[in-house]
Amino acid sequence: MDVRVTDDADVAGAADETRxxxxxxxxxxxxxxxVTPQERPPVPGTLGPVLDGLVVALGSGGAVTGLTTAVVAWIRSRHSDVTVKATRSDGASLEISTKLVGPMTPQELRAFVTDSSRLLEGGQGGQGGPGPDGGAL
Incomplete structure (x- = not known):
């Protein structure tokens, strides 16, 4: 299973956040x-391709949980509002944002990572993500 990861940081900083x-x-x-960087062709008049997102090849087991845990930790380390969207090859997606995970307690974060990992593995589909109480947003 491959998951495409993108962030919605402002256009000027999106490539830096993705890097x-x-x-x-x-x-x-x-x-x-x-993890493989995904690039799009350069805009006319600019140099080189633009980093557009990441593709993460996930197998079974800990890779999905590792991805979810790492994305949540990265988001919590940011000083600005960012949203990361993970999209499976079947189109199901999960969005994780600074506003969502920032105020969570450690117990809520553990439940969130568990529920999000299940969503990415295909246990449930859909856009959004588990809320702090484990339910869908």
Whole structure:
């Protein structure tokens, strides 16, 4: 299963935020060698392609939980509002934002990571994500 990860940071900083997330994810043992940058062609008049997102090749087991945990940790480390959207190849997606996970307690974060990992594995589909109480947003 592949998951495409994008962020919705403002246009000027989107590539920088995506590069930061790429660096963060590649430091995780479970994700090492599974994360590939996805680029789009350069805009006319600019140099080089633009980093548009990341593709994460996920197998079974801890890779999905590792991805979810790493994305939540990365988002909580940001000083600005960001939203990361993970989309499975079947189109089902999950959005995780600073506003959502920032105020969560450690217990709520654990439940959120568990529920989000299940969603990415295909247990439930749909846009949004589990709320702090474990329900859909």
């Amino acid at each position: 930061s997330l790429l660096a963060w994810l590649t430091q995780e043992d479970e994700l090492r060698g599974r």
